[in-house]
Amino acid sequence: MIESIHSLYKKKYNILLKNTQQIEKIRHASQVAAKILNLLCREAKAGVTTHYLDILSRELHKMFKATPAPLGYGNPPFPASICTSLNDVICHGIPNDRPLQDGDIINIDVTSIVDGYYGDLSRTLIIGNGSSDAYRVVQASYESLKTAINICKPGAKLSQIGFQIQSVANSLGCSVVHQFVGHGIGCQFHEEPAIYHYANRPRQEIIMQPGMTFTIEPMINLGSSEAIIDKEDHWTARTIDGQLSAQFEHTLLITPTGHEILTLIEPEDADETVPELFIRK
Ligand code: MF3
Numbered sequence: 001m002i003e004s005i006h007s008l009y010k011k012k013y014n015i016l017l018k019n020t021q022q023i024e025k026i027r028h029a030s031q032v033a034a035k036i037l038n039l040l041c042r043e044a045k046a047g048v049t050t051h052y053l054d055i056l057s058r059e060l061h062k063m064f065k066a067t068p069a070p071l072g073y074g075n076p077p078f079p080a081s082i083c084t085s086l087n088d089v090i091c092h093g094i095p096n097d098r099p100l101q102d103g104d105i106i107n108i109d110v111t112s113i114v115d116g117y118y119g120d121l122s123r124t125l126i127i128g129n130g131s132s133d134a135y136r137v138v139q140a141s142y143e144s145l146k147t148a149i150n151i152c153k154p155g156a157k158l159s160q161i162g163f164q165i166q167s168v169a170n171s172l173g174c175s176v177v178h179q180f181v182g183h184g185i186g187c188q189f190h191e192e193p194a195i196y197h198y199a200n201r202p203r204q205e206i207i208m209q210p211g212m213t214f215t216i217e218p219m220i221n222l223g224s225s226e227a228i229i230d231k232e233d234h235w236t237a238r239t240i241d242g243q244l245s246a247q248f249e250h251t252l253l254i255t256p257t258g259h260e261i262l263t264l265i266e267p268e269d270a271d272e273t274v275p276e277l278f279i280r281k
Pocket residue numbers: 069070071073074078082083092109110111120215217235249
């Protein structure tokens with residue numbers, strides 16, 4: 001019976017439902033990525049460059065016997081081991097030599113490969129004293145991810161994710177980026193299905209099944225939802241109006257009874273210096 005659902009999802013949607021052994025490996029890679037992100041977040045403060053965070057990420061990946069998935073990924077090859085997306089950068093920001101400044105918001109996105117399996121998460125930090133707009137967009141992104149995660153269980157439709165995210169974001173006066181999506185993950189970096197972050201009823205009638213592993217990673221803007229990709233580096237995606245953008249991401253597993261957030265750190269490992277709203281003084 002289970003075998004036939006696995007082959008149905010593969011045939012019909014090209015979605016790979018994972019078995020117990022694969023889940024164990026993906027959980028491990030996800031925990032490594034989460035530990036690395038926590039350590040990077042401790043170092044992210046005013047005066048530190050995102051280039052330094054990239055160097056540190058490369059060292060940490062070595063320590064954990066992991067490979068950073070972004071490095072060399074895509075075409076043109078992504079040039080760093082993490083994405084660092086500052087202020088009006090929506091996603092895929094490339095680390096550089098500009099020191100972080102008081103009032104910046106920065107998303108750090110870590111994807112780690114361990115033993116061939118992938119885990120992917122990101123978090124937005126407020127450096128020092130953020131504006132009320134900075135708090136609002138960071139909160140909208142964080143709360144929309146939490147709300148979307150909460151509806152994930154066998155039998156739920158993928159389309160409910162986008163509906164939840166859009167409701168939360170709009171209620172805080174923010175918009176949802178359409179041009180980038182969450183994704184299946186685990187055996188590859190980006191697998192089927194695409195996970196839409198906006199209300200998309202006709203597009204995603206797919207039903208969640210135990211063994212599905214995917215990311216949810218809402219990119220939320222203060223102003224226009226439109227993204228523009230940098231003409232020179234072909235990666236950096238910015239808001240069209242220069243206003244702030246924030247993002248949080250987790251890797252999820254659908255379990256027989258609900259879901260497991262694979263990239264959530266267990267309390268004993270948690271970095272207590274990173275509070276709920278991720279302010280770095
Ligand atoms: N980690 C990103 C995601 O959440 C993808 C980054 S692609 C890269 O899907 F090449 F920019 F690293």
